[in-house]
Amino acid sequence: MNISDIPAEFAPVSMARSWPEGLVIRAERPEDVDGLTVLQGLPKFREGTLRLPYPRRKDVEARVSQSSPDKVSLVGYLGEKLVAAAGFTRFAGRRGHAASLGMGVHDDYSGRGIGQAMLGELIEIAENWMNIHRLELTVFADNDPAVRLYQKLGFEIEGTLRDFAFRSGAFVDAYAMARLRE
Ligand SMILES: CC(C)(COP(=O)(O)OP(=O)(O)OC[C@H]1O[C@@H](n2cnc3c(N)ncnc32)[C@H](O)[C@@H]1OP(=O)(O)O)[C@@H](O)C(=O)NCCC(=O)NCCS
Numbered sequence: 389m390n391i392s393d394i395p396a397e398f399a400p401v402s403m404a405r406s407w408p409e410g411l412v413i414r415a416e417r418p419e420d421v422d423g424l425t426v427l428q429g430l431p432k433f434r435e436g437t438l439r440l441p442y443p444r445r446k447d448v449e450a451r452v453s454q455s456s457p458d459k460v461s462l463v464g465y466l467g468e469k470l471v472a473a474a475g476f477t478r479f480a481g482r483r484g485h486a487a488s489l490g491m492g493v494h495d496d497y498s499g500r501g502i503g504q505a506m507l508g509e510l511i512e513i514a515e516n517w518m519n520i521h522r523l524e525l526t527v528f529a530d531n532d533p534a535v536r537l538y539q540k541l542g543f544e545i546e547g548t549l550r551d552f553a554f555r556s557g558a559f560v561d562a563y564a565m566a567r568l569r570e
Pocket residue numbers: 432433434435436437491492493494497498499500501502503504505525526527528531532533534535536537538540
């Protein structure tokens with residue numbers, strides 16, 4: 389599918405040149421809760437994030453229902469299947485120029501350019517529509533695919549957070565990464 393074939397309400401704001409065939413990115417909606425709960429329970433998704441096994445639907449529903457002008461939450465679909473989720477939240481007060489970002493792609497759909505498309509949209513919205521100067525995130529230091537994706541789109545490693553989280557029986561380091569708008 390070409391960008392010009394996508395209905396206007398779903399047209400990518402980043403005007404990404406390569407867009408995975410059939411991918412539709414749109415704002416998160418209440419009917420995404422089941423797909424998001426499945427996504428969060430997948431092994432690779434859990435490995436790369438702070439999610440616990442057996443996520444509860446009602447917890448996902450509670451988060452989805454929290455809307456704020458400082459929060460952007462996107463989902464990616466291929467046909468009827470929810471294949472990705474990504475978002476950021478702007479900090480308050482004197483950190484209002486910065487936002488914290490998180491994302492993940494369905495285990496069975498990695499390596500197809502979906503993560504890059506989702507991140508490209510977030511960067512465009514943050515920098516060119518919400519005037520966010522600093523996008524920041526944490527990523528497990530051994531999550532090579534994610535670190536490379538972030539570096540490819542202009543994020544830099546700023547430091548190592550030691551024993552940042554507990555994962556599968558062991559503590560794991562994380563990198564603090566950020567992208568500063570030029
Ligand atoms: C990390 C993640 C978001 C990447 O998304 P993706 O859709 O698989 O990545 P893409 O296909 O868009 O790849 C974009 C770039 O990421 C990097 N990348 C992706 N997979 C990679 C891999 N297996 N090894 C090395 N680099 C990889 C590459 O730079 C790639 O660009 P290239 O194809 O030009 O080399 C996805 O694998 C994921 O959600 N993992 C589980 C949850 C998670 O770790 N979330 C991040 C939390 S911080």
